[in-house]
Amino acid sequence: MKLTVIGCGYLGATHAACMAELGHDVLGMDSDTDKVHVLNSGKAPFFERDLDGLLAKHTASGRLKFTASYAEAAHFADLHFIGVGTPQTPGEDTYDLTHLYSAVRQLAPRLTSPAVVAVKSTVPVGTAPRVAEILHEFAPAGDRVEVAWNPEFLRESFAIEDTLRPDRLVLGFQAENTWAEAMLRQCFEKIIEAGAPTIVTDWATAELAKGAANSFLATKISFINAMAEICEKSYADVHQLAEILxxxxxxxxxxxxxxxxxxxxxxxxxxxxxxxxxxxxGAEAATGILREADAVNTRRREAVVNLAREHLDGDLTGKRITIWGAAFKPNTDDIRDSPALAVARKLHESGATVTVTDPKALDNARKTHPELDYIEDPIAAVQDADLLLHVTEWAEFGHIDPHRLAHRTAQTLVIDCRGTLNPDTWRQAGWTYRVLGRP
Known part of the structure; x- marks a missing residue:
């Protein structure tokens, strides 16, 4: 098939490369000309494991190209995926749909023949009818442009695997047995034949799917961290408790x-x-558990700062603290709502001198948090430190021998915020080792 992917950020670039891997001819479209240039060179403007190799493979073969022209995209194919960002609105807890509606409005006037517009962006329920309304009003093809909803469930650092071998495929349509459904089934034929569970549903259910899935995952994480709060008060071990559960x-x-x-x-x-x-x-009563899940998540960041203060004589002023990690998780350079940088900022605001190291995310961190110090080498970063915080569980950090660090630091004190370092190894090397949720 020939298809386009409109919006070539993290989601769109990954989807475009994976659709080419499935054998389709793909044109990625993004209004950022610098991004288009980088993608056409076979590289991603961000870090995602194995994505550069996939981009290089298919841009070299000619199966995958990128453009900044909506007109070229509309002419190229009659199946258009939209994967633009829908970030949180600044100062609010709502989705910012500016980029989505802008993409739809710019694409619509150029759709002169029947087409399918499949939206992958995460949105509040009720967005699909508005997208269809815009397309039917401004597209010359009118109601011959069909709207589908195809939510993504990608995990950063596993995005290619999750696209090519998803644990489920959700297709949302306004009516049953439409041309849009036939088009998407053809597009995902190899994935469906490989056995991916395929759920065909209505627009609203498909719109809710991603938000509901992430809300449950967030609640599961916060549940065990709520148990960690209890363990810290009762001298129990939350890691063993998690294994039991x-x-x-x-x-x-x-x-x-x-x-x-x-x-x-x-x-x-x-x-x-x-x-x-x-x-x-009108379903506010149903969200109480989700509000508490969000609150627990915020409290964990405060808990780290309080634990650091406790071990540094109750005062962080003038203390030198090294933080291993800036990305929100390993194997990515994404720092959006990074717990590591949130803790770093709070420590800095409390008077500490904070040095951050990370294998991939330092450039992004420098742009948003210039008040912090940055060193690429995690061993050099601990020089004269009063405290080491292990905050993002990169494999590289777990392989460092703590004996190599002890003579560099002012104090041999480590707080393992992820619980993935080996406590026996660190204690045998002379370190005071603390971890959240353990006595």
């Missing part, structure tokens, strides 16, 4: 990792957007 097949161990909590561009935004939209629909 995880053996119950109704609960499961996946995703229930105690520590500093969640961040990134999806879970925080989606749980807050889900709460706001439910309130607007």
């Amino acid at each position: 995880g053996h119950d097949p109704r609960i499961g161990r996946s995703g229930m990792r105690p520590g500093l909590g969640f961040g990134g561009g999806c879970l925080p935004k989606d749980i807050r957007g889900f709460i706001t939209q439910a309130s607007k629909l």
Whole structure:
């Protein structure tokens, strides 16, 4: 098939490369000409594991190209995926749909023949009818332009795997057995034939799917971190508690990792957007558990600062603190709502001198937090430190021998905010080792 992907940020660029991998001819479209130039060179303007290789493979073969022209995109194909960003509105807990509606309005006048517009962006329920209204009003093809909803469920650092081998495929349509459904089934034929569960549903259910999924995942993470708060008061071990709970097949161990909590561009935004939209629909009472999940997540960041203060004689002023990690999770350079940088900022505001290191995210961190110090080498970063915080669980950090660090620091004190370092190894090397949720 020939298809376009409009909006080539994290979601769109990944989707475009993976659709080319499935054998389609793909034209990615983005209004940022610098981004288009980078993508056409076979590279991504952000870090996602294995994506550069996929982009290089298919831009070289000619199967994948990128443009900044809506006219070229409209002429290229009659199946158009929209994957523009829908970030949290500044100062509010709602989705900012500016980029989505702008993309639809610019594409619509150029659709002169029947087409399918499949939206992948995460939105509040009720957005699909408005998208259809704009398309039918401004597209010369009118109601021959069909709207589909195809939510994404990508995990950063696993985005290619999640696109090519998804754990479910959701297709939302206004009516049954439409041309749009036939088009998307053809597009995803290899994925469907490989056994991916395929759920065909209505617009509203498909719109709710991503927000509901992320709200549940956020709640699961916050549940075990709420248990960590209790463990810290009762001298119990939350990591062993999580293992005990995880053996119950109704609960499961996946995703229930105690520590500093969640961040990134999806879970925080989606749980807050889900709460706001439910309130607007008159279902505010149903969101109480989600509000507490969000509150627990925020408290974990405060808990780290308080634990640091406790071990540094009750005062952070003038203390030198090294933070291993800036990205919100390992194997990405994404710093959106990063717990690591939130903690770094709070420590800095409390008077500490904070040095941050990260394998991939330092350039992004410098732009948003110039008040912090940055060093690329995690070993050099601990020089003269009073405290080391392990905040993003990069594999590189776990492989560092703590014996190599002890002579560099002012104090051999480490707080493992993710619980992934080996406590015996660190203690045997002479370090005072603390972890959230453990005595």
